[in-house]
Amino acid sequence: MTTKRFLTTLARRPPMRRSKNLHWNRTPTNTSDNHSVHEAHMSTLPKDTATATSHIDILPDSVAESEPVKNVSDQELLLINRFDNKNSDKFPSTEAMKQRRTKLFLKEFASITRRPLKSRKRELTTLDLEEFEAAEEQKKKIKLRSVQAVNKIRTLYFKTAITNNTDVRERKLFSEAFEKELQNLLKMQVFDTSISIPRNQVPANRIIPLQTIFTVKRDGTHKARIVCRGDKQTEATYSNYHTDLLQIDTLKLFLMIANNRKMWIQTLDINHAFLYADLREEIYVPLPHDRRFVTPLKKALYGLKQSPKEWNEHLKKFLNSIDLDDSRHTPGIFRNHDYSIMIAVYVDDCVIAAKSQELLDEFGSTLRNRFELKIIGKMNQGILRTDVLGMDLDYNIDEGKISLSLQSYIESIENDWLDKISHIKTTSIPHVSSYEHNIKNIDSMDTKTRSKKINELQKINGVINYIRSRCRYDIEFAANKLARSVNFPADNVFYMADKLMNYIFQTKSEKIVFTRETTDNPAITLLSDASLGTEHDMKSRMGIMLWYGENLYKVISRASSAVRNSSTEAELDAIYEGSKEAYYLKKILEEMNLQKDPTVISITDSKPSIQYLKNNYNSNRRDRFLDLKLAKLEERIRADDLLIYKIAGTDNIADVLTKPVSCEDFKKLRSSMQNKLTPKDILTITDPGEFHSPSSSISTIS
Known part of the structure; x- marks a missing residue:
C-alpha cells in the first residue's frame, strides 16, 4: 500500500491529466509553501538521503504560476510520516534503496500538493487513516481466502479475469483457457468467423450476445467457456425446449x-x-474479434434454451x-x-x-x-x-456391493461452515425437539431485515436440499421441515439449520449400500406412517420408505396435500402415496423387461386403516379426492395386486420421517440405509393384517 494510494483516495479528487500545452519545469520551484512542506519532510530523513533529493523537480509551470498552495497541516504531515514509517520494512536498508524510496515519496507527495487547496475536499484525520488501513486489510484477507480456497469453484467474467486482473500468472492462465475455448469452437464448427454480416442486415431479435465465463475448478484448473446469453433470447429463436433428464x-x-x-x-x-x-433455428452471434458484425450459429452452444x-x-x-x-x-x-x-x-x-x-x-x-x-x-x-x-x-x-456417499462434497464445503456452526454441540440426530414457529418475533421484523434473513435461509436450504436429494436419506425429515420454515426467519429456525449442518459434517461418511439380490424376482416393499396435524398449517406429515428387494430405493417425508380430519385418514393418505411410488417402480421394471408382475407389499401400523380397506366403509364426511384414492387401494387389494400387513407402532421405522424421535429410534433408519435392516427382517415381526400371512411374502423376497 503506497503513500500515493492513501493520499489520493482520501483527497477524493479525480486523477490529474496532463495538458497538451503543459511543459515541465526542471528547475526547483520557488513556492515557499512547497519548500516548507519539503523541508519538513526532509528533516525526518537521513542526512545523506536528504542531500541526494534536495528539490522537487516535477511541478509544471501552470501550478507554479497559480495561487500559492497553502501549507499542508501538521496533522496531515504527521499522518504521512506515520504511514511512511509503518511501511519502511518493505524497503531494504541499502543506501541506494533509501534514496530511491525518498524520491518515490517526494514524487507521490508532490502529485497531491501541486494542486490548489480549493480542489481538496477536507483535511485528513487519524480516523481516515485507520478506516483506510482497515479497508486495505479486509481486501488482503479476501484475496488470501480466494487463493487458499482450493475446494471452491470461482466463477469470473472477462473483465475481472483478464482485463483488470493484476495477477499476471492467473491472467495468463485465463488467457490461455480463453484461446483454447475459442479454437475448440472453431474446430467444432460452431460458427465460421470467415462469414461476417453487418448487424443491421439481420433481424435484431435473432442476434444473441455471447459471454465468456471463467472458472477455477476445485483442483485448480482454469477454464473458460463461451456461452450464449439465453436470457436475451426471444421466442423467434426457440420453440419447445423441454427435455427429460436422468433422475x-x-x-x-x-x-x-x-x-x-x-x-x-x-x-x-x-x-x-x-x-x-446441430441447431435448427436461425440464430446469429457477434464475431469475437469484431462485434459490429455477426455470423450464423450452427451448433447448440451452451446457454441456449x-x-x-x-x-x-x-x-x-x-x-x-x-x-x-x-x-x-x-x-x-x-x-x-x-x-x-x-x-x-x-x-x-x-x-x-x-x-x-x-x-x-x-x-x-x-x-x-x-x-x-x-x-x-x-x-x-x-x-x-x-x-x-x-x-x-x-x-x-466380487462382494456384490455398491455404496454411495457425499463425503468428498461435504469435506469441500466444511471450512465455509465451521465458524457459523461452532456454537452447536455435537449431535447424533439432525432434527430438533420442537418445530414451533415464533410468529411474534417474525411480525416485529421490518421488511428489509426479514427479506435478508429469508434469503440467507434459502441459501442454506439449497445446500441441504442438494445433499438430501442425492443419497442422504437420514436427513429427509429434518431437511423437509427446514424447507417449510424458510419463510419464518426466527432464531429457532436458524438454529434448526445450523444443527442440521452440524450433523451433516459429523456424519459426512454416511452412505447408502446396495447388495446383490439372492432371488430373480425381488419384491417391492413400502413402509408408511403419518402424524396428524403436526405442521404449522395443520396439515399432516407422511413418511414413506420404499425397497426394491433388499435395497432401500427411496425415502419420502412430506406434508399432506390437504388437512385431514383423523389419524386414520392421514394414514390412508400415506399408504396411497406410498403405493403410487411402488407402482411407478413396478411399471419401470415391467417396461424395461426386467421383471414381470413383481409383488407389491405395503406395511402400516394403523389397524383402523386396514379394517377400513377390508370392510369397504364409506363416509360422507370425507372429501371426494380422498375417496378416489381409497377406492383405488381397495381395488388393488381385492385383486391381490397389493399385499398389506400390520406392524407395531414401536417397530415402524417410517415413524422417524414424521416427527422428532430418540437417538435409538433414529439408528434404525441409518441401519436400513446400510442394508443392515431389510424388508425380510421387518416382515418377520408383522401381523397378517387379516389379508395374507407374512410367510408367503417372506418366501417371495428370499
Whole structure:
C-alpha cells in the first residue's frame, strides 16, 4: 500500500491529466509553501538521503504560476510520516534503496500538493487513516481466502479475469483457457468467423450476445467457456425446449441392476457435449474479434434454451443406431435387448456397464469414435472408486456391493461452515425437539431485515436440499421441515439449520449400500406412517420408505396435500402415496423387461386403516379426492395386486420421517440405509393384517 494510494483516495479528487500545452519545469520551484512542506519532510530523513533529493523537480509551470498552495497541516504531515514509517520494512536498508524510496515519496507527495487547496475536499484525520488501513486489510484477507480456497469453484467474467486482473500468472492462465475455448469452437464448427454480416442486415431479435465465463475448478484448473446469453433470447429463436433428464432415483436403479447382473462399470465425460448437436433455428452471434458484425450459429452452444434438448435428441439418435434403446419412464438409461450393455447419461456425464471388461472396452471405443471422451473412473481388479453426479461411488464386483456417499462434497464445503456452526454441540440426530414457529418475533421484523434473513435461509436450504436429494436419506425429515420454515426467519429456525449442518459434517461418511439380490424376482416393499396435524398449517406429515428387494430405493417425508380430519385418514393418505411410488417402480421394471408382475407389499401400523380397506366403509364426511384414492387401494387389494400387513407402532421405522424421535429410534433408519435392516427382517415381526400371512411374502423376497 503506497503513500500515493492513501493520499489520493482520501483527497477524493479525480486523477490529474496532463495538458497538451503543459511543459515541465526542471528547475526547483520557488513556492515557499512547497519548500516548507519539503523541508519538513526532509528533516525526518537521513542526512545523506536528504542531500541526494534536495528539490522537487516535477511541478509544471501552470501550478507554479497559480495561487500559492497553502501549507499542508501538521496533522496531515504527521499522518504521512506515520504511514511512511509503518511501511519502511518493505524497503531494504541499502543506501541506494533509501534514496530511491525518498524520491518515490517526494514524487507521490508532490502529485497531491501541486494542486490548489480549493480542489481538496477536507483535511485528513487519524480516523481516515485507520478506516483506510482497515479497508486495505479486509481486501488482503479476501484475496488470501480466494487463493487458499482450493475446494471452491470461482466463477469470473472477462473483465475481472483478464482485463483488470493484476495477477499476471492467473491472467495468463485465463488467457490461455480463453484461446483454447475459442479454437475448440472453431474446430467444432460452431460458427465460421470467415462469414461476417453487418448487424443491421439481420433481424435484431435473432442476434444473441455471447459471454465468456471463467472458472477455477476445485483442483485448480482454469477454464473458460463461451456461452450464449439465453436470457436475451426471444421466442423467434426457440420453440419447445423441454427435455427429460436422468433422475437420481433412476440412476440408483441402474446401479442395482448392474450389481445384480455382475456387470463391469466405468464412468466418463463427453467433452463439449452440446456442440455435437446441430441447431435448427436461425440464430446469429457477434464475431469475437469484431462485434459490429455477426455470423450464423450452427451448433447448440451452451446457454441456449434449446441446447439440452438438441443434445439429448442427438445422443439418443446415435445410441438407437447401435441398438441401445430407452423407455418412456426411464429417460437417460439405454440398454440392448439382452442387457449385456447399459449406459446412463446425465447431460455429458455417463456411467456405462457391460457383462465383461472386453465388452466394456469395445463399447468405450465405439463412443470414442463418435465423441471426444474423458475417462473418469475405471475398474481395477474388480473395484471401482469414482465420482458420479457429485456422489462418491464404490463398487466391488466380487462382494456384490455398491455404496454411495457425499463425503468428498461435504469435506469441500466444511471450512465455509465451521465458524457459523461452532456454537452447536455435537449431535447424533439432525432434527430438533420442537418445530414451533415464533410468529411474534417474525411480525416485529421490518421488511428489509426479514427479506435478508429469508434469503440467507434459502441459501442454506439449497445446500441441504442438494445433499438430501442425492443419497442422504437420514436427513429427509429434518431437511423437509427446514424447507417449510424458510419463510419464518426466527432464531429457532436458524438454529434448526445450523444443527442440521452440524450433523451433516459429523456424519459426512454416511452412505447408502446396495447388495446383490439372492432371488430373480425381488419384491417391492413400502413402509408408511403419518402424524396428524403436526405442521404449522395443520396439515399432516407422511413418511414413506420404499425397497426394491433388499435395497432401500427411496425415502419420502412430506406434508399432506390437504388437512385431514383423523389419524386414520392421514394414514390412508400415506399408504396411497406410498403405493403410487411402488407402482411407478413396478411399471419401470415391467417396461424395461426386467421383471414381470413383481409383488407389491405395503406395511402400516394403523389397524383402523386396514379394517377400513377390508370392510369397504364409506363416509360422507370425507372429501371426494380422498375417496378416489381409497377406492383405488381397495381395488388393488381385492385383486391381490397389493399385499398389506400390520406392524407395531414401536417397530415402524417410517415413524422417524414424521416427527422428532430418540437417538435409538433414529439408528434404525441409518441401519436400513446400510442394508443392515431389510424388508425380510421387518416382515418377520408383522401381523397378517387379516389379508395374507407374512410367510408367503417372506418366501417371495428370499
